[in-house]
Amino acid sequence: MTAFPVPTMPAPPVGVVGLGQLGGSLAAALVAAGRDVTGWDVDPDARAAAAARGVRIGRELDGVVVLAVPLPAMGHALADLAVPPDATVTDLGSVKVPVLDQLRVTYGGRYVGGHPMCGTERSGHAATDPGLFTGARWAVCLEPDTELPRWLRVAEVALAAGAEVVPATAAEHDDAVAAVSHVPHLLAAALAAAAGEAGPLALALAAGSFRDGTRVIGSDPAFVSAMVEGNAGPTAAALARVQAQLARPWPELVAAGHAVRAGAPAGRREVRVPLERAALLALGRAGGAVTRRLAAFVEGHLPD
Template sequence: MPDSFESIAVLGLGLIGGSIVQALAHGGYRVTGYDPDPIEAAAARGTGYTVAASAAEAVAGADLVVLAMPLPALDGALAAIEKQLAPGTVVTDVGTLKEPVLRAVRSRLPGVRFVGGHPLAGTERSGFLAGHPLLFRDAPWALVLEPDTDLQAWLSLAVLLCDLGAKPVPTTAAEQDAAVARMIGLPHVLAEALALTGLHGGQLGLSLAAGSYTSGSRVARTRPELVATWCDGNPALVGALDDAIATLTACRDTLAEGGSVRTLAEAGYRARMQWEDREFGPVDLPADPERLRQHGRDGGWITAVVEKDGPGLGELRLLGMRPVR
């Protein structure tokens, strides 16, 4: 079976990092947090969690380090811990974009057992006190499996994430970034545009704002510097915007000619319902990286890592789910 983690360090105690600390502590894991912001550190310490005085102190003796700081702070964090990591330590992260993190870690910590990660969970709120130990329950969690990823480290993280109730999704950094361009970056850009368009319509429109406006622009309440880290440096977002602009332009031209939005509304309805109405079935997979990556491409995730009896006694298998319709 994959290795279990005895001591875990989480660097960054915002919404995601703080929720990881809480989830791990509630799950019985020994976890130490750290945040350079004294307010976040005090919030975690004041609610009963172990918080170190420095990043180096937090990672001392840890066999898993979780990088949960914003992307601009990543390089400084790596510099602070590079000489403190014990041999064999597994390092993961929770950033939205995976390729920039992968490049930074390979540059600063060559040879480290790094497995990029991205939990698809959260709200527009931020900070440790916005976190919750059940934030990741049933949430997809992209878990990067590159050709040079340490498979044992990947499997150990998959076990941990399943234990937290998350749904590990095997993927590559490039494929993950292309997907989140459409599912995270684009929705945030559209929400900002909607918020601005509504504001420019005047006070009457704002007083009449109801569910369509408030739901569509909800994530515009997210801290702008975080939105930038989720969007900047992702070439795939340009292509996603091109597709959205083409759709909006066609709609605009149809209306200008006296036509109807019904065709677009019907297509959008079918797309949304196709997503909502998916049905899933169980799968049994070998611990083979390419099979696992294909499972992720097919929309699947991992539910458990087990040893099965049979001709290959003690053979490691991964149970999962994927769409069947």
């Protein structure tokens, strides 16, 4: 297949809408990387905190505009802001198909879905960490109508923040994160609720395994509910697979789970992939990631 030719151009400015944990951390990381960043948040305290970290505050956004707002706010996040019609729009939302369906009506191929797999149970601008994305996987979505130069610009923002880029379609993303993120939030909630029913003694004896198993349900309940309900179909399917596993004989279940964890690839193989949709998606589907752009190619790695 023919590689998509992409000329070398100066990195465009970045606008970040929403300066909570993810948006604030991204803006700060990009400032540290030397990118031109403008941020906006309806909360004046969030704006002040970002300004103190070197982020320009303003309503005029250009280049790559990142929506770091709750899922229900995606559709109107830019309503009162000045964004030119040629700007690329992306987001950091934990669900992609509903956001794609909503935003493609307005932005078409200018919208490129994104989701960094990082964050903590904390929220708000006080949880900002410029190193949050370092080494994290960041899904950047490639649909049939995605404009590849815009996909590359979004990928370059993720790389500049320290992340590794995983190409995927929105539907593939939602199926995958249902299994590794959304169901774990539900399981953490169930584990915490069941332990609460067990009484004060059980909670007093809770140690590392309980703490690790319930950490994510310390997140804002509204955020978790919006995430799992926004991805209800894939999450229900992934939860059914977990319930089927729990029905297995316990020794068999324990052995199967241990084998998956112990069998994780220990190494990785460096690869070079052309800037072509099928090749990029094949990299993501194989468990690989992009780590660097090189002219009309990207460099990355596959599990080995």
